[in-house]
Amino acid sequence: MTIDLNDMEMLLSFAQEMADLGYKYAAFNSDDVNNSNTIEFFRDSSGAKEYCLVMTNDADYFESLPIDKLVSDLEALMQSGIDTSVNEAFDLTAFARLDREKREILDNNLNTKKMNQKNLDFLKDQLKYSGFGETLEGVLKQNLEKGDKEFKIAHEAKFGSDDVKAELHFKKSDQSDMYFFNSYKINLQKEGSKDGLEQIFYINKDNNVTMKEAYNLLEGRAVNKDLKNKEGEVYNCWMKMDLKSAADDKGNFKVNIYHQNYGYDLEATLSKYPIKELLNGEHKENLIASLKKGNVQSVNFIIDGNEKKHFIEANPQFKSINVYDGNMGRISNREGKDKKQSESESNSVSKEQKNTIEGDSDSPESVKKNNRKSKSHSI
Incomplete structure (x- = not known):
């Protein structure tokens, strides 16, 4: 639709008024400059189409569009800041198409930003509850913005005199643009030792091992966890890494599981x-x-x-x-x-000594009791 800029405000006001009166469609000459006097309004699409068929000839071509779309396009033109005081023809259809494309791009960018922020918040929580703290947000955000299929983040910590290094692995989903924290490889370098110990820990929804727990496992200690089996049933167990056996082809040590039915209380x-x-x-x-x-x-x-x-x-x-x-x-x-048994025996001996003292015939208390008995017999 081509309109007269000088007539745009009047056309917008007229179209809004007709919409309020129940008119749904507008019909116009596509090859002419239209204004509020040359556009016809109809209550249904069939009336608008019939009008266009009758009016179209070799010289003129008529078409129709929903009136709410016409109002929306005119409002967008008003908000664009264009000078409407000039008397010149303006291609409203081309402008509306560009405006819609621009708005779609903006909406897509906005949705992408919202999605990235949601993904960032999700990954931040995963890292926090996996024991990696809250200091990796900056580097995490940078990698998300790059959009690579996968990326890694390095993290270091110190437990006592031991240095622990972790390599966190993230990968984009094949079905969406969401990134997921899939696994981390931890390396324990003990003080005074040349060779470090390594293990890969996989991130699952319910079976996560935190960084501190991973360190304790590499130290040879046992960790108690609530895990889920393939059927989704929760069970409690103790995990202990077999550091004496050879690692597998991925460099991982075997993890022994002591189920709750094992009987360790x-x-x-x-x-x-x-x-x-x-x-x-x-x-x-x-x-x-x-x-x-x-x-x-x-x-x-x-x-x-x-x-x-x-x-x-x-x-x-x-x-x-x-x-x-x-x-x-x-x-x-x-x-x-x-040591506990000795403590118990010590308490037991104290009681026995007390009983012995009370039963000793040479003790003052015992003499008094015997004298009372003698007097009783005498009487």
Whole structure:
């Protein structure tokens, strides 16, 4: 449709008024400059089409369009800032097409930005709850904007004197533009050791191993997790890496699983030792939670009424705990248990001594009792 710019505001007002009156279609001469006096309005498409057929000839071609589209195109032209005071012909159809294409591009860009932000937030949460903190947002955002099919991010951490390096792997979905955190390879370089230990951990919806747990596994300790089997059923187990066996073709060590039916009861095992923290409900709960994450935990053993610092870790394979002294020297399980037994025997001996004193015939209390008995017989 070609219109007279000078008549655009009047045409817009007229079209809006006709729409309010229930008219749905506008018909016009495609080969002429149209204004509010030359455009016809109809209540249905059949009337508009019939009008166009009748009016079309060798010199003129008529066509129709929905009135709401005409109003939308005129409003877009008004908002474009074009000078409507000049008296000249303007191709409204071409302008509307370009405007719609521009708006589609803007909408697509906006949708893409929203999608990228949603994807970024999703990946940030994944990294946070996988133990990689919240410092990787910048480099993560840069890689998402590049749009490569896959990318990697390096991350380093230090646990005590041990250096841990991780290589995080991200890949774009084949079905969409969404990126997913698929796996990470962790390398543990122990102080004083030339060769590091490596393992790849895969990111699953419900079976994730955090970076700290991965470090504890490479340290040879056991980690307790709730996992899901192929049928979606949740089960509890202990995981322990077999570092003595050879790694597979991908360089991964075998991970042994001790199912909940294996019969390892950490709380019952701890009760066999004279651990002070077990006497406080909150401290006991924190201790068990830490051991389940695979940590070496500092505790206090009560020995002969005195507190002595020890370190312990879970050992599900042998249904026990590993006990170390304050210098991380290994203490046998029998010795640790003997300390509690010694404490119990000490308490038992104290009771026996009290009973012996009360039953001793030479004690003052015993003499008094005997004298009372003598007087009774005398009477």
